[in-house]
Amino acid sequence: MGDHPREGADLARLGAEARLLAAGPPEAAATGEPLAGRGLAAATLRAGQAEWREGRDAAETAGEFRGRLEHAMRAAIAATLREAEPGLPLLATIGSVSPFVGLFGTVWGIMHSFAGIAARQDTSLATVAPGIAEALFATAIGLVAAIPATIAYNRCTTRLHRIRQEALAAAGALALRMSRRPARLAAAE
Known part of the structure; x- marks a missing residue:
């Protein structure tokens, strides 16, 4: 919907x-x-x-x-x-699953940062930044999908x-x- x-x-x-x-x-x-x-x-x-x-x-x-x-x-x-x-079940699924997809991406990005630290034996920003950027991007994508889907679901079900x-x-x-x-x-x- x-x-x-x-x-x-x-x-x-x-x-x-x-x-x-x-x-x-x-x-x-x-x-x-x-x-x-x-x-x-x-x-x-x-x-x-x-x-x-x-x-x-x-x-x-x-x-x-x-x-x-x-x-x-x-x-x-x-x-x-x-x-x-x-369309309501799809909206409900997107609204409830997307944050977890974003969380998975966040964990993946942080793991990537730790792997970079271990590979380079360096904790500088250049080593950590790519993984942290991936983590933040994944979180943002999850929220960008979840928030509108949840709002649309709530509006449609209320109406x-x-x-x-x-x-x-x-x-x-x-x-x-x-x-x-x-x-x-x-x-x-």
């Missing part, structure tokens, strides 16, 4: 769709009109509609019916948001968490509204 423009746009789009659900989707959601399009809002509403059209079973309480609607919409939200997460929470809350409210309206059953189709 990270700061790639497309991925930032994807998160912005998902956020806008979660806000659309929270603000109250079009009445099409509760009238049974088919919803076109892709994305979080459309997938969530289609999942709710599919359950709503089936209607409430005679043995099912109103709360169970609402729960079934909400469960279907939550599953659609989870599936849609999973599609937005494929996805907020989007998820907003969409789940909206699904609960929508399920409540939909469960209060009688469904037009297959007999009318």
